[in-house]
Amino acid sequence: MSDIRNDLKYSKEHEWIRVEGNVGTIGISDFAQHELGEIVYVELPAVGDSFKANALFGTVESVKAASDLFIPVSGTVIELNHGVEDAPDTINSTPYDAWMIKVEMDDASELDQLMSADEYKAHTS
């Protein structure tokens, strides 16, 4: 059974977002890390990059294959977690601490399009 946190919102593509004010912190879910297997490489965007919701913002690579990362909301990247670039395996061990990017959100109403923990539980079971 995968770990799903109640304080987060989830996308269909298995990203999670934690919202504090106008800033969203984004990572991938426990379900996603488990599906991918051991993550050995992460490619993140640059601070200042802007994305529309559901756009490709980076890549995670497991031993086996590369997988796209899709941003759940529109916004501008304000901070990167370089820790996950140096130690990608932390995404496997602690997916909800191993965040990837923080974004300043363009439109908080986009969060309504995302799933709650319960909805995500149903989506992944």
Added chain:
Amino acid sequence: MSQLQRTPLYQSHVDLGAKIVDFAGFEMPIQYTSIIEEHDAVRTTVGMFDVSHMGELIIKGSDALDYLEHVCTNGLASLEVGQVRYSFLCYDHGGVVDDILVYRFAESTYCLVVNASNIEKDEAWLRSHLRGDVTIENVSDKTAEIALQGPLAESILQTLTDTDLSSLGFFRFLWAPVAEIHCLISRTGYTGEDGFELYVPSENVTTLWNLLLAKGVTPIGLGARDTLRFEASLPLYGQEISDSITPLEAGFKKFVDLDKSFIGQAALLKPRARKLIGLDILDRGIARATYPVFQDELEIGFVTTGYKLGERTIALALVPTTVERGMTVQVAMREKRLNAQVVSTKFKQKAYKKQEA
């Protein structure tokens, strides 16, 4: 779409918690715990793989040797009963139909072990080239196979059989009971380690699997099977060799006897334009299969397989023969270009029991 097939060990994989994927039309375990842990288990202790999806074709008849010499690139005249030889089947144009193992079972009886993805294609191709007194029987469904690989393979297997395994040389095989199961024990494998491939009747394979599990052998999925064979520079059909890549381009001249007559010989006698190289990736990123390779802004080839193994990120790539070791090339990864140094394809020393001449 035809229905996915299952090997007789399917339920065992599910019970062990394996992640199951579709591979060559079979539902197979890609990993049980972790590809990296499973890879390391084979390198340091012993692991076992369900390779029951592989195909087995029995070639029989007074003209069997003559026929096989005609369809196989490797010379078989010197192959003794009890010996195995690696070979390619090639098209007239030199591309590969499949890479196979040829077992000489008896004077006029051989067994070809072929890739799961190619069973039907191989059988049809072999039948289309039949000549003389030769029959082909596909026994794939009746035959299961476990590969037992790693430095402890011999000592573990020896506890289950009275046959002296220490005297079984590399690329040799024999029939012997393993814990009362009639078994073909072959000193071969696809990992670069010492070990065995055990062929048993399908109905007995679960018993054998459970006996090996009880001895502490680690089950290994297809994920680690690929990283292990790649690290040992062993080719995978569809990647390093294919219908559009010849065995000579891929660097496997040792298994092509150009002095005898066989299908594809004329094409293979011409000089090759491309060769397989090793790449050490110098920048951050993983060069995966099909990624283009550039030199001086010119696209010159493509990656056939690539992984990050430990701290080293390496790849195999097919490029023009003018590319030499020590040169720097670039691999296009998404919108990036990764610098890579051309190195030997021999990433790792093989640890075989006895090298056959």
